[in-house]
Amino acid sequence: MIRMFNHWVSWRSVAGALFDFSFLIVSLFITLMWINSGLPVNLAQVLIFSALFAVVMLAINILLGFYQRTTTRSFVDKRARAMLSLYLAIPVAYGLYALLPITSVNRDLMQLSAMSAVFGMLVTRVSAAYSPTANILRRRILVFGTGLQAIAVKHALEHSDPSAEIIGFYPGANEDQPQVTPHMILSRAQPLTDTARNLKVDEIVVALSERRGGSMPLRELLDCKLQGIRVLDLASHFEQTLGQIRLDSLYAGWLIFGDGFRQGFIRTLVKRLFDIVCASILIALALPVMAIASVLIVVEDGFPLLYRQERVGLGGRLFNVIKFRSMRRDAEKDGKPIWAQAKDSRVTRIGQIIRKLRIDELPQLFSVLKGDMSLVGPRPERPFFVDQLTKEIPFYAVRHSVKPGVTGWAQVRYHYGSTVEDSAEKLQYDLYYVKNHTLFLDIVILFETVGVVLTGKGAQ
Known part of the structure; x- marks a missing residue:
């Protein structure tokens, strides 16, 4: 993993995005050099247009999820996304290169070359996802532990990093019954340092289920680190690999003495300016959609049009969140808060559509302008559920150290949740965001949100 802007x-x-960008630039520039036989072609201008086209295509690929860390998509899924990317590239190429001051024949050739470059890039992108990783790029990982936590590390690496190769599980001194397959368990006849050196290990993940009674060989782990081998504890491993801070591997000292959780004035100011500019633009673009949604809601189920509900915001302060009403007016007629469920019978027909497309969330943009919310942050919950979750889930109150968001890292990484267990899973992503939030991460989340809306993923 590479740390970019926290x-x-x-x-x-990262390598895939850089390759795609370079592939498009080089392909188009070669075409330009081929057709530039004494004709009045401005090389600098065409290069700028080519770079702009590459940036737009990179944005489209990001929206379609080509650069996400997950490796669970099928070949059919990736091929469908590649075809959609190709179709979206057609109007982009024609729109950009129609503005070039070159002859019509050469312009047509440039447009066709742009489409050929996109096609070649997408074929390479899909095929690369299913080709074996080169040995020189593989990371050899030793897991120190053989219990349930070691199994969790194995599953996380299989899900997120195809270049990772687990070469074995080194048992701790006081661990319980091993949970991994016996042939993967390494012998304790040799010290950990010698085992790591002999197996040419690149990284050690400490996943011991029992750390007391001398189970943690600190001197040997230090020797491994001094020999250039990365040594990660379980919390850091999951943070880097899955983009979450796992509650089962978390302890207060890791939060207190580790880096992150910066809430400085500059970050707050930049985030606020970003929220105001983006929310204003989105409101202007979404006004026709909101007008149509308003009419349809009133026609089906009458007034009220909007749904106001008290939520917990920054520092535990209460505020009213505003959404388009997607449930019947008597959804909570007894006054008791109820978790929203999958295929909830209280949702109207129009409500099902606007929920799937996230149109019901659009009025929250006005809460962003007001300052109660941010574009990106943890999902705001109702006080009734916050009181319940704070008692049952450790560190739940940490999420209230930043403003709640219209969208967030948990919303794009985890499906819609309606139980305490789901809230605990989503909290792990919220903690990652609170610890590492930057403008860069906010932009990444906004891109992924568009992809979620386009695919309808996680909507209820």
């Missing part, structure tokens, strides 16, 4: 990104994603 956010952990897969090096494969």
Whole structure:
């Protein structure tokens, strides 16, 4: 993993994006050099247009999820996304290159070359996802532990990092019954330092289920680190690999003495300016959609049009969140808060549509302008549920150290949740955001939000 602006990104994603950008630029520039036989073509101008086209295509690929760290998509899914990217590239190419001051024949050739470059890039992108990773790029990982936490590390690496190769599990001195397959358990006949050196280990993940009674060989782990081997504790491993801070591996000292959780004046000012500018633009663009949604809601179920509800915001302060009403007017007729469920019978027909497309969230943009919310942040919850969750889930109150958001890292990484267990899972992503939030991460989340809306993922 590579840390970019305080956010952990897969090096494969970064390399893929750089390759795609370079592939488009080089392909178009070669075409330009081929057709430039004494004709009045401005090389600098065409290069700028080519770079602009590459940036737009990069944004489209990001929206379609080409650079996400997950590796669970099927070949059919990736091929469908590649075809959609190709279709979106057609109007972009024609729109950009129609403005070039070159002859019509050469302009048509440039447009066709742009489409050929996009096609080649997408074929390479899809095929690369299913080709074996080169040995020189693989990371050899030793997991120190054989219990349930070691199994969790194995599953996390299989899900997020195809370049990671677990070469074995080194048992701790006082661990309980091993949970991993016996042939993957390494012998304790050799010290940990010698085992790591002999197996040419690049990284050690400490996943011991029992750390007391001398289970943690600190001197050996230090020797491994001094030999150039990365040593990660369980919390840091999950933070980097899955983009979450796991509650089962978290302790207060890691939060207190680790980096992150910066809430400085500059970050707050930049985030506020970003919220105002983006919310204003989005409101202007969304006004026709909001007008149509308003009419349809009133026609189906009458007034009220909007739904106001008390939520918990920054520092535990209460505020009213505003959304388009998507449920019947008697959804909570007894006055008791009820979790929203999958296929909730209280949702109207129009409500199902606006929820799926996230149109019901658009009025919250006015809360962003007011300052009660941010564009990106943890989802605001009702006081009734906050009181319940704070008692049952450790560190739940940490999420209230930043403003709640219209969208967030948990919303784009985890499906819609309606139980205490779901809230605990989403909190792990919220903690990652609170610890690492920057303008860069906010932009990444906004891009992924568009992808979620386009696919309808996680809507209820």
